[in-house]
Amino acid sequence: MQSNRIMKYNLSEITEVIRNRRSIAPEKFSSRKVHREQVELMLNNALWAPTHGLTQPWRFKVFMGDGVGRIRQFVPELYKSITPAEKFSAAKYERMALRLEKSSVVIAVCMERDPTGKIDETEEVEAVACAIQNMMLTATAYGLGTFWSTPKLLNHEEAHRFFDLKTGDRCLGLIYVGYPEGENPIQHRRPLEYVAQWIDSKD
Secondary structure: OOOOOOOOHHHHHHHHHHHOOOOHHHHHHHOOOHHHHHHHHHHHHHEEEEEEEHHHEEEEEEEEHHHHHHHHHHHHHHHHHOOOOOOOOHHHHHHHHHHHOOEEEEEEEEEOOOOOOOOOHHHHHHHHHHHHHHHHHHHHHHHEEEEEOHHHHHHHHHHHHHHOOOOOOOEEEEEEEEEEEEOOOOOOOHHHHHHHOOOOOOO
């Protein structure tokens, strides 16, 4: 009799990819370039994230090659222009510029609302977040590093114009992509018993 635990896919490899995914700061990227075909697979896998009502709210603005220069000029300067002098941080400005300079690819992941409004915005945000996870896992399988950045300036009207967003749409983050230098950092998670409650009776 066949075991009901025979796996359809290689579960150990899937688990390894999930557990090896890391947020790699772009400062730690090498100069090795990411290929368009790699990015295309990241995005094609993102399309298969769960989406309530099949609204598929994700939209991607991909900056690579000379295009990276456009966003590298825009983001730090927007931060500088909208930040009051007393709150401006030169270190933050330089870090923004460096991260964009070190990244082979930058993907602005945006959310386009369903025009009927039948799906709650929270569910649309969750769908885009799942798409981002698919992207990052695919990048991990390639040996790429990714970093999901969500600066508040993405909510500014100037950013909306830059990314050509319509009313009600949002940019939910910038995904920096590159080849990491060195080994992935070691991380730990709390054991399952700290975060899971099992309810298996009627009481």
